[in-house]
Amino acid sequence: MTDTTAIGNGLRRPMPSSDVGAEHELTRRTFIQLLGTGLVITVTQTGALAQRRERGAQRADTTLLARLYLNHDGTIAALSGKVEEGQGARAQLSQAAAEELRVPVDQVCLIMADTDQVPDDGITAGSRTTPQNVPPMRQAAATARELLTRFAADRWQVEASSLEVRDGTITHAATGRQLTYADLAKSKEVADAFQQPVDADIALTAVSGWRVLGSPVLRPNAIDLVTGAHRFPSDIVRPQMLYGRVLRPPAYGAKLESIDLSAARSMPGVVVVQEDDLVGFAAPALFQASAALEAAARTATWTTSDARQPSHQTIHAHLKERAQTGRGRADVRGSIEQGLAAAATTLRETYTLAYIQHVPMEPRAAVAEWTDDKLTVWAGCDGPFRARSDLARLFGIPAERVRVIIPDMGGGFGGKHSPDAALEAARMAKAAGRPVCVRWTRAEEFTWAYFRPAAVIECAGGLDAAGALIAWDFTNINAGGAALDTPYDVPHVRVSSVGSDSPLSQGAYRCLAATGNNFARESFMDELAAAAGVDPLDFRLAHLTNQRIRSVLEQAATQFGWSARRRSVTPELGVGLACGTEKGSVVAACVEVAVDRERGEIRVNEVCEAFECGPIQNPANLTSQVQGCIVMGMGGALWEEVQFENGQMLNPSFAAYRVPRFRDIPRIDVQLVNNTEIPSAGGGETPIIAIAPAIGNAVFAATGIRLRSMPMPGGALKQT
C-alpha cells in the first residue's frame, strides 16, 4: 500500500485537517483532478508510520518524513501532534519550521493532531509546546535544510558551505546558480533521503539570527475564522450523520433504575441506544434527538445516595476534614519549628478556592464514523493519541483501526483533556450504524465536565524583630503542588501539598494549582509586609534574589508608577502588586481597583503586567495570551464559583455563572520582557497567577480588609 502526499495549488485558504476525511470518498481519478499538478512526494510510508506509532512520542529518531513534506509548488507541510485551541501553537510551530528552512511562514502548511498523519507529540497541556515541541520541529527543519543544501552542492560539485539558502531557494553566489526546494523535491533521491532520522544534535539558528521566530505572526488560518469557513469539532458534518443526545443523571452518584423508551422509539427518525451505562438518542436533527431525550427522561427513575453530599458552602470544611495529612512528603529547608519559635511576630491565615469551570466557548463535541471496522472520530480534546487509545480499548480493536482528528477547537484552558464526547459519539455511531455527532450543551459542560479543584491553603509565617521573614509554612489541601514553593529567600521553610476527598470531578486548568498557591502566597506576603510595616514592593525585593522575578517586578512597578500611586491610595481607590514564577516563566502585576463600599463591589481599573518567558517566539500571540490571562484571572478572582448541593449544580448557565465581559475590562498594559539568555518557555498560563493576589492586595490597601478567598466576596466590603 502506498501513502501519497500532495498539496492543493491555486486555492487560497488553508484547509483544516477537519476536512481531511473527505478523502474517504476520493477515487484516484477525482483525487488527481482535485489536486491537479500538486501531487508530489510519493513514498511507501505505511511501515515507517506503524513503527513510529509503536514507539510513541518524543522518539529521537523520528524520520524527516514524519515531520515535513516538500511540495512541487514550493509549499511545505509540517506535521505536529499538537492541538490548536486558541493558544497559538499553529502559528508558533509553523514559524519553527519556516525559521530553520529559511522560508516565509506562509509557505508552511501545518497539519495538526490527526493520528493517521502526524507523530505522537503527547497531549497539549502544561505550556509544553514551546519547550518540548518547538525544538523537534526546528531540528527536523534544520536537518531538511542541510540535506537539501548538500544535494545542491553535490549536483553542482561545490562545497555546501559556499551555498546560501533564502526563501526556499539555494544559491551558489560565485556562479549564480539556483535551485529551489520544489526543484529538489522532484528527485527520487531527495524523497528517499527524507526517510532518514531527524538529527537531534543539529545546530539551530541562534536567537540573534531569527527572521521568522520572534516576529508577530497571526494564526495561519485566521481568515477561516473571520469568514466562518473553519470547521470546529462541533461543525463537522458527515453523510447520513445523526445528532445525538445522552441521558444524564439528575445528580452526581444517581443510578438509573428504570426508563420507558417507547415514546422516544416511536418518534420518526429517532434511534435509541441503550448499552450498559449509556442511554442515548440520535436523530437527523438535534431538535428531534432532544425531544426524544426529554420524553424518555420524564419516565426515568433514579436511585440516589441518601448520604448528604458537601455543598459549595461546606466544601472547605469537608476538604480540611478529609485532608490526607501526613501522606506524601513536605519539602523542608531549615527547621520550621525553630523558625517559628524564633520569630518576634507570627501570622497564621487560611485561604480558600472555589471549584470553577473552564467554560470554553465551544462545549465538548465529537463526530464518530465507522467504515469497514475502522473508526474515525473528529473531536475537541487535547490528546489525539490518548483519545485513540481510549477508543481502541473501549471497542477492543487495534489502535491502527482508529483515527482521531482534532480540528482547531474552541478553547480548552486545561478543561478538555478527557475525550468524553468522542467515546459517546463512537458508541452511539456503532449502535446506530451511522455517523453520530455528540455536542454537549452548556449545562452538560457546567455539570459533567471536570472542574478546577477547590482548595484550602494554610499559611504560617514568622518575622524577626527587624521585620525579616524567617519562617514560612505553607500547605495546599486538594488543589496540587504547582508553584507550591516560595521563590523568596527564607531560612526556615516547609511546603506541602496534600490530597483530600473531592466530591466533584476535578482536573487541569490554566496554570492549575499555581493560581491558588500564588494567590495565597502573595496575599500572605502582603499581610507579612503590613505586619512588618514595610511597603509591599520593598518587602518582596528584600527577600528576593531570583533575578528574573526581580526584573519583571521592578519593570511592572516602574511602568505602573508604583511608589507614587501607593502613596495616594484612598479608601475607595487601592493599588496592589504580586509576582510569581511557574513553568519556566516569571510574572509581576500591579493593579488599581475601585471599591464601592455601598454596593460591595470591586472594579479593576487598571492592570500593568510584566512577563518574561525567555526569547519571545511570537510577540503578537504572547500579548494575546497575557491579555487573556489577565482577564480570565479576574473571573476566578472576583466572580467565578461552581455552586452545588447534594450532587446537583445550582448555577450551570451563563445566567448564573458570572464570567468576565467587555464591560469588566480594565486598562491593560502588557510589558513583554525578551530574555534571550535562556531557552523559550511557554507563555499561555503563568501570566494568570499574579492577577488575583494583586487585586486582593489592592482591596486591602484601600479598605484594610483582607479577602482570603477566590472568588473574593465583594459583599464583605459592604458598609451601610
Add this chain to the structure above:
Amino acid sequence: MDVAVTLRVNGVARSVTTDPDRPLLDVLREEFQLTGTKHGCGEGRCGACTVLLDGHPTLSCVTAVSAAHDKTITTIEGLAEGETLHPVQEAFLEAGAMQCGYCTPGMILSAVALLREKPAPTDDEIVTAMNGHICRCNGYVKILSAIRLAAGGGEGEARLGGRGSCRAVIRTSNIEH
C-alpha cells in the same frame, strides 16, 4: 406539526418544512450547512449564535425558526463579497482579534450592525453593543481594537501570516499507483 418557513439567507431564498419552534440556529447549521454560526450556550447569553435578522443582531439559539419567516438573514458566511472581505473582517485580521476564534463570527456580526448604526462609536458604545458576547480566551482588548480600527480609528498590529496560500495537504492510504 411542521410548517413551511421561507427565509432569505445571505441573499439566497431558502425554504424548510420543520417544527416552528426549532431554533433558527439549528436550521442554519443542519439544514443549510451554515456552520459558521456557533452554539455557545442555548440560553441567549453568550452571543456566539448571533446572526443579523433584517439587519439586527439576533440570538439564533433562542429564536424560533418560525419567527424568522419571510425575513432576511445574514450569517458570517454572507458577509464577504466573493474574495473581498467585509471591512470588519479585515479589521479583525489586522488587529489579530481572535484566539480560538469560536466567538469571532458572532462578534463580527454585532460589530457590523453597530457600525452601520453608529459609524464612529465611542468606546462606551462599543462596550455596550458587545457586552452580550463572551470570549473566554478573553481577547476583549484586541476585539475592541478591531472595532475601533473598522470605525477608522486606531492601528492594527504589524504581523505576518493569517492568509496562508496553501489550501490542503491530503494524505491518503487508499489510492493505488
